[in-house]
Amino acid sequence: MSKTAFIFDLDGVIVDTAKYHFLAWQRLAKRLDIEFTEEENEQLKGVSRVRSLQKILEWGNKTISETEFNDLMASKNEEYLSYIDDMDQSELLPDVLKTLKDLKSKKQPIALGSASKNARRILKQTSINDLFDVIVDGNDVSKAKPDPEVFLNAAKLLNVKPEDCVVFEDSVAGVTAANSANMVSIGIGSKEVLGHADFVFKDFTELPGDFIKELINKKYANKA
Ligand code: B16
Ligand code: MG
Secondary structure, eight states: OOOOEEEEOSBTTTBOOHHHHHHHHHHHHHHTTOOOOHHHHHTTTTOOHHHHHHHHHHHTTOOOOHHHHHHHHHHHHHHHHHHHTTOOGGGBOTTHHHHHHHHHHTTOOEEEEOSOTTHHHHHHHTTOGGGOSEEEOTTTOSSOTTSTHHHHHHHHHHTOOGGGEEEEEOSHHHHHHHHHTTOEEEEESOTTTOTTSSEEESSGGGSOTTHHHHHHTTTTOOOO
């Protein structure tokens, strides 16, 4: 039987960096005199940095020059990184480390599939970079989720067929991307939001005892 590979999204699955994105986007919005709420921040989950700023400007009905756009992107990222540089392993979401270590001990291929251009820095900061065989992030793709490129690249680098991959995702666009890639999609979050995933759990503590074993044994590989 071929190996099952496991692909993890980063923000919302491994760590909650959305709160840091929020602080940094909020300060930027304030400078532009645009109101920016937590509800709007929700809509930026899984969305690239460029597209996030475009959305904020659309919500505030603002047009700015390309130079100003690039300056704002840089200063947002600078503030975001100041929060990231204070992170440590205690910020890993519940049972994520346990799941990663379990997969590693079973020698299952593991990849990261994230929209973030800061993914490597976050993995290093939380001391889990060695657990990943492959990292595909915002620097490596030309098409953002819901395009499946990020996950298909990860499968290719792992040398595993897409139908042998399982994806953990917290965003609507990410689950859509996993489905289009013909991978088993596991939503981390609420059933109301991620109803199009093959399975949805609130977090990793809710994964049934034998679930990982069943995924490895292809019990749910029926999507082709
Ligand atoms: P950066 P994920 C995404 O991470 C975040 O959910 C999203 O809010 C952020 O805009 C995007 O990364 C880009 O992040 O500014 O660090 O490049 O969920 O795909 O791991
Ligand atoms: Mg995410």
